[in-house]
Amino acid sequence: MKKNGLFVTLEGPDGAGKTSVMEILAARLKETGKPFIQTREPGGIRISEMIREIILDQANTEMDARTEALLYAAARRQHLVQKIVPALQEGKIVLCDRFIDSSIAYQGAGRGIGTEEVREINRFAIGSTMPDLTILLDLSAEEGLARIARNKGREVNRLDSESLEFHRIVRAEYETIAETEPERVIRIDASGTLEETAEKAWASLKSRLP
Ligand SMILES: Nc1ncnc2c1ncn2[C@@H]1O[C@H](COP(=O)(O)OP(=O)(O)OP(=O)(O)O)[C@@H](O)[C@H]1O
Numbered sequence: 001m002k003k004n005g006l007f008v009t010l011e012g013p014d015g016a017g018k019t020s021v022m023e024i025l026a027a028r029l030k031e032t033g034k035p036f037i038q039t040r041e042p043g044g045i046r047i048s049e050m051i052r053e054i055i056l057d058q059a060n061t062e063m064d065a066r067t068e069a070l071l072y073a074a075a076r077r078q079h080l081v082q083k084i085v086p087a088l089q090e091g092k093i094v095l096c097d098r099f100i101d102s103s104i105a106y107q108g109a110g111r112g113i114g115t116e117e118v119r120e121i122n123r124f125a126i127g128s129t130m131p132d133l134t135i136l137l138d139l140s141a142e143e144g145l146a147r148i149a150r151n152k153g154r155e156v157n158r159l160d161s162e163s164l165e166f167h168r169i170v171r172a173e174y175e176t177i178a179e180t181e182p183e184r185v186i187r188i189d190a191s192g193t194l195e196e197t198a199e200k201a202w203a204s205l206k207s208r209l210p
């Protein structure tokens with residue numbers, strides 16, 4: 001696949017500030033006049049949003065870890081072919097809230113399936129389309145969960161409800177990913193104010209803009 005755009009993902013533990021930072025990045029991008037889209041995983045398009053409902057439904061307590069990993073990968077495949085790749089082919093910047101690294105961290109490490117096995121099913125789903133830039137918002141599991149708890153308007157989903165230990169493992173795996181792929185993954189300390197974090201994220205994105 002030939003692509004001319006820039007594929008940028010935001011990653012990090014629950015409550016790190018990805019959605020909030022993405023809104024600020026989108027506002028900055030708008031000022032530049034460069035064409036871009038905002039999207040998220042799991043979701044972004046109709047079928048993948050339906051899969052999201054199933055995965056995150058608190059009632060689905062019996063869901064097997066591999067089923068969960070496959071559902072995330074299936075949602076990703078459809079999202080990629082229907083929305084991400086066409087936008088990249090049109091030369092747009094794609095800002096995506098979570099992508100493959102979430103599966104490596106949450107299913108591979110958090111669920112204990114194994115990062116290589118999860119990488120393998122995602123290779124089947126996405127082929128060679130990897131993000132050009134990943135902004136990793138790094139925050140302790142405790143602080144991330146505390147931010148979510150303070151946000152009364154936000155629904156707590158099935159993954160949020162996992163143990164503190166699960167979320168600590170997720171965060172540690174993100175650190176490993178950042179150490180392994182320093183060219184692609186820029187780690188940002190997300191423990192400051194939203195404005196401070198967004199400023200650092202914008203500096204990273206700006207330096208990669210075409
Ligand atoms: N730097 C910050 N300091 C304090 N609170 C923050 C900061 N950034 C975001 N918040 C607040 O924390 C909560 C979670 O933020 P947000 O939804 O942006 O995180 P997220 O990483 O997208 O979470 P999730 O992955 O769970 O959806 C929101 O209530 C938001 O207003």
Ligand SMILES: Cc1cn([C@H]2C[C@H](O)[C@@H](COP(=O)(O)O)O2)c(=O)[nH]c1=O
Nearest residue numbers: 014041042072098099102103106159160
């Ligand atoms: C893409 C992806 C996501 N997850 C988890 C991470 C979060 O707990 C939820 C999504 O909720 P958000 O409010 O949109 O962040 O799903 C995952 O476990 N694996 C994945 O591949």
